[in-house]
Amino acid sequence: xxxxxxxxxxxxxxxxxxxxxxxxxxxxxxxxxxxxxxxxxxxxxxxxxxxxxxxxxxxxxxxxxxxxxxxxxxxxxxxxxxxxxxxxxxxxxxxxxxxxxxxxxxxxxxxxxxxxxxxxxxxxxxxxxxxxxxxxxxxxxxxxxxxxxxxxxxxxxxxxxxxxxxxxxxxxxxxxxxxxxxxxxxxxxxxxxxxxxxxxxxxxxxxxxxxxxxxxxxxxxxxxxxxxxxxxxxxxxxxxxxxxxxxxxxxxxxxxxxxxxxxxxxxxxxxxxxxxxxxxxxxxxxxxxxxxxxxxxxxxxxxxxxxxxxxxxxxxxxxxxxxxxxxxxxxxxxxxxxxxxxxxxxxxxxxxxxxxxxxxxxxxxxx
Amino acid sequence: xxxxxxxxxxxxxxxxxxxxxxxxxxxxxxxxxxxxxxxxxxxxxxxxxxxxxxxxxxxxxxxxxxxxxxxxxxxxxxxxxxxxxxxxxxxxxxxxxxxxxxxxxxxxxxxxxxxxxxxxxxxxxxxxxxxxxxxxxxxxxxxxxxxxxxxxxxxxxxxxxxxxxxxxxxxxxxxxxxxxxxxxxxxxxxxxxxxxxxxxxxxxxxxxxxxxxxxxxxxx
Numbered sequence: 179x180x181x182x183x184x185x186x187x188x189x190x191x192x193x194x195x196x197x198x199x200x201x202x203x204x205x206x207x208x209x210x211x212x213x214x215x216x217x218x219x220x221x222x223x224x225x226x227x228x229x230x231x232x233x234x235x236x237x238x239x240x241x242x243x244x245x246x247x248x249x250x251x252x253x254x255x256x257x258x259x260x261x262x263x264x265x266x267x268x269x270x271x272x273x274x275x276x277x278x279x280x281x282x283x284x285x286x287x288x289x290x291x292x293x294x295x296x297x298x299x300x301x302x303x304x305x306x307x308x309x310x311x312x313x314x315x316x317x318x319x320x321x322x323x324x325x326x327x328x329x330x331x332x333x334x335x336x337x338x339x340x341x342x343x344x345x346x347x348x349x350x351x352x353x354x355x356x357x358x359x360x361x362x363x364x365x366x367x368x369x370x371x372x373x374x375x376x377x378x379x380x381x382x383x384x385x386x387x388x389x390x391x392x393x394x395x396x397x398x399x400x401x402x403x404x405x406x407x408x409x410x411x412x413x414x415x416x417x418x419x420x421x422x423x424x425x426x427x428x429x430x431x432x433x434x435x436x437x438x439x440x441x442x443x444x445x446x447x448x449x450x451x452x453x454x455x456x457x458x459x460x461x462x463x464x465x466x467x468x469x470x471x472x473x474x475x476x477x478x479x480x481x482x483x484x485x486x487x488x489x490x491x492x493x494x495x496x497x498x499x500x501x502x503x504x505x506x507x508x509x510x511x512x513x514x515x516x517x518x519x520x521x522x523x524x525x526x527x528x529x530x531x532x533x534x535x536x537x538x539x540x541x542x543x544x545x
Numbered sequence: 546x547x548x549x550x551x552x553x554x555x556x557x558x559x560x561x562x563x564x565x566x567x568x569x570x571x572x573x574x575x576x577x578x579x580x581x582x583x584x585x586x587x588x589x590x591x592x593x594x595x596x597x598x599x600x601x602x603x604x605x606x607x608x609x610x611x612x613x614x615x616x617x618x619x620x621x622x623x624x625x626x627x628x629x630x631x632x633x634x635x636x637x638x639x640x641x642x643x644x645x646x647x648x649x650x651x652x653x654x655x656x657x658x659x660x661x662x663x664x665x666x667x668x669x670x671x672x673x674x675x676x677x678x679x680x681x682x683x684x685x686x687x688x689x690x691x692x693x694x695x696x697x698x699x700x701x702x703x704x705x706x707x708x709x710x711x712x713x714x715x716x717x718x719x720x721x722x723x724x725x726x727x728x729x730x731x732x733x734x735x736x737x738x739x740x741x742x743x744x745x746x747x748x749x750x751x752x753x754x755x756x757x758x759x760x761x762x763x764x765x
Contacts, residue, residue: 205569297567369758391593394595400758416599417603427665453670456677457676460680474743511756519738
């Protein structure tokens, strides 16, 4: 009774200083509203955001909890917010049935921007990193030799293909379940080209099943070109590269079946993998095949390390094509990549040291 | 021309693909969305025809040559034809011209998906538990220093997340969490740095035509 009495005589303090403006660095269709908290903020349920086209008729377009001082009014299927049109906003303090309306904001107009200024720094870093890679590529073009450390997984490729040749058994190359836009899939296709060349040279059967029809189409051309490149176009079997299904576990079941029926001497599990990685790797291990795996999926790497003989970890997968082909330009690019990592490592160490030193009062300006 | 045109297209579209990151204007974003969604979908449609063609060809060849286990290829071809027929003429939920219901028994594509495809996929997924057990057995054999450290860390983490860990020592759960949060994350971040930079370098090599293995190799 007393609480009801209090509420009926209570007058809520509205939020003040409401400002509305076009949200910066976006493609339009969004207005940011800012305000100062109501004096009764601690008691409130939150704030309603009301919008008007003419400054007279307002409609509620959003709600945000108490102690918050900003809201982005974004266009969506349920919220029509046009670019290049004026909108007025009021912020309403809400407590049960009580509402306290703020003054209306100045009109705000949403418009698209051409450049996202927040991401310029990333673009600059990208340009610097690209310049480092290109400079090493240029040096490689001029004949400079670069040392690339030994990657045992890639050293083993020749042995693995040789073993299959001696045993008269096929090689299975599984590019994972990635799509053509995945960088791991592209790296895998690059390796496939080199593996196919060696298969063509040794006249070893290659089996290359696919999950994605676009990846299949590209892989088929790569394998065909590789056979042509080493002067064995007649040895290319169009049925060695084929599509199976676009379902993850159906694909895993099919590849498992190939491993058990065809008994490949070598399995390459190189590309983009998810939960099927262990299913494939364990089945392959049970057949006694040499297994060379590679992925950039950190969550799948432990499974491959456990069940495969060699594993290409993360960036080793990307470097594989250059490592196998020994193409000087590609080796130069890898060296550039290493230098880029070196620069980032230095920056990280410097930032960590500065971060630690900010605990000293004399260096607090670094904070 | 056979290689110049693809390289030119990759250069143009590769650079265009990065623009939306810096330029949020709808004119650029909508073009990018068109290529990534509509155009790629059309391309995938054509590729799917080629893909299914290859699948049928491989299995038809297997039957014709009576290769090992050729009988299973009949199962694939027959189920492929039946499912395609139901999908093409029965509609996704049985709304097409083909009647896909006998009494209370529906056999439209949606029913097939939920009652055949999903359980079979779940069955394969469930096998993962057994494969994990066998992989864990292999990984945790303490045959080297690294494997012993791995075994010890895994043992601490597994005990630490159980109520038993807390009853052994109240510090054990927080130590297990520390292993997950510090050495584990440090290792993962190291790999992710390499992956991120390697990804940029690979993209750059392909966009600029330095890496041409996807074209079958070669410089011409």
